Amino acid sequence: MTKSTSLGRHTASGLAVAAATAAAVGLVASPASAAEPWESLTVPTTYASISVLPFDNKDAYAKSVPFCFDECSSSPKLWQRTGGTWKQTTPPSDAEVGVLAGTGVNDLWVFGSRYAATGSYRFNHYDGTKWTSNLNPEPKNAEVLDAEAVSRNSVWAVGNYRATDGGWHPMATHWDGSAWKTTKLTGIEGQFNALDVNSDTDIWAVGYRDKGDTTGDYQPLAMHYDGTEWREVPVPETPGQMYMLNEVISNGPNDVWIASGSKVSQGNGKTWTRHDTPASWPKFAYHNGQLYAGLYGSPKLVRWNGTAWVQDTSLTQGAQVDQLTTTPDGSLYAVHSEGNSVFWYNAFLSRLAPPTTG
Template sequence: MITNIGRTLSAAAVTAAAGVALAAAPANAAAPAWETLSRPSPEQGAAYILPFDAENAVGKTRQPMCGSCKLSEKLWQKTGNSWKELTPPADAGIDALAGTAADDVWAIGRKDTSTGVFRVNHYDGTSWSGNLNPDTQKLELLAAKAVSRTSLWAVGDSRANGAPAVTHWNGTSWNTTTFDQIQGVLDGVDVRAENDIWAVGYRTAGGLANDRFQGLALHYDGTRWTEVPVPATAKVSTLLDSVRSSGPNDVWVTGHILDEKGLGAPRTGAYVLHWDGATWTRRDVPGAKFANSAAVYDGRVHLGVSGGSGSKLVRWTGSAWEAVSGVQAGLDGVSTLATTRDGALYLAGFSGSDTIFGGREYYLQRLGAPTVR
């Protein structure tokens, strides 16, 4: 199915968050203590974790840089304090993970082959499906969110015309929407409800030859997709990577900015936006280079960052970012934040440099569900 985007909202203004600084965490904050979890693999670093509850999770590890060797990724299943390798089909890709339980896991990604076909494989606790990509010739899927065992939303783009794309699995079949009037890609998705879904990425500005990009945000209300315009940043490219929503008036988007050299240029800084239902406001974390992952814990957005100085895990107080205490000392970055249905927060982080000589340490931590204050 191909739908049109209803541009029902006028161009939203962005307010620069000048003077926003890291505030000290309040001394009387009531919160459970962080616990350090066992790592899936001593040889590989935890690049991503998808927790389901206190006992069960899946995780992806990545081999550190190793000179001329071929980097490899592995998939793991956590039961209690133990991890076991979960071997996907030989042709599967595991760039993105989604699911609702240990017997409802989706692995999505592009296998390193000459075809470059994006694959979608499902694990039912016993065996893996074959490739379930609804259009193996055209559809590239980059991120996904599972709502239930019969509802998976995935986003990416269409090879056919370079248009952003969204597809939905209802338990038996796919329904795909492409936005053919836009040239671009969707890189992140969040589903608060089946009638409250956000997808973000970027669109080309002036065509592919211009090599300039602008942030793209779309919202689904259960009936149609609507573009929520993200103002461009002059002389640079802005790309949106992830989105987290705790309500229609509280949506957080992370991304990054490139200088005018285009996609091949180095990142010039983390980029954080907040949508209050009417306006986008810049809420960048001072000093951070990368905004890697966001999650809503205890009613507040938490952001994992890397690069620069200061805490690598911060939360929004309503007026400023404050450091979250209790995380692993010496963290250089947080790669993943994720929450479970009971409200616990999981963190995958690292310290040290990822070089051909190794030297990077990886950590997994869990913060239990908030206590009653």
């Protein structure tokens, strides 16, 4: 799940994917636009893919990856938004900007790779003024692919752990305010791609298990943490097919959504029910009690009405949604874009304000 405290693989790297037919997944007719319109915000830079880590309606961080041709550098850039104005921020010197997580402009974690002969994975912290470099206790082995902050003293991250035997294993690690403590699931070949943190005692992580039978024979992996142990939750398999989970969102331990491509399943703690989206790579977020999915393709935004996905036409710009994320005040942010990433590309940033009460 892409929340205000996490930014990782939720921003996909490809561009538009051909959509499945609406009838095949039970898409219902498009309703009128949302009562509250989307507010259009400035992006930190142009001609680049954008992903954001907002904290409120004025402050945020963002990562941009410029498009380049032939001989050029496309290293990610780091941006800070203060009072509504973007400025470029000098990233840590020992790693590329990868996954972002944090609770505010003076509490930012950057997880990235240092490209050297042996390779290493860096955990860096920024207090708004200075960087504290590589806090990863095992930089040659522990790679983070998604992260989420509960508070300044509680940050969760998942990815993979590369063992001495050359195998990759799912990994979860936790910052307790003074050190990172890592859980290595060495009995499983594979990795975690995404997590969703409701609290320190209610966490979901999803990815894949490498069955090892044939090349590309991956099966879905979902695990839940209850504050004491990680427990695998069985997910229906598709034997012989590549099926890697890349998105998860939960509304409590008995209401969880997982996705792989356009394959989407909802779990109630006992069984899983398929509710595939009409286009691929859904990015989930809750707003005003409703589950939204931003998609690559047409339609680009849908809402779950309890029985089916409903097209939402209120987000007018762009051809696909690259990221959905929420902030503690209940605002919903969308990064959406159009272009083919070769000759032209436009990114947009929009905000849907929290619902008014009273």
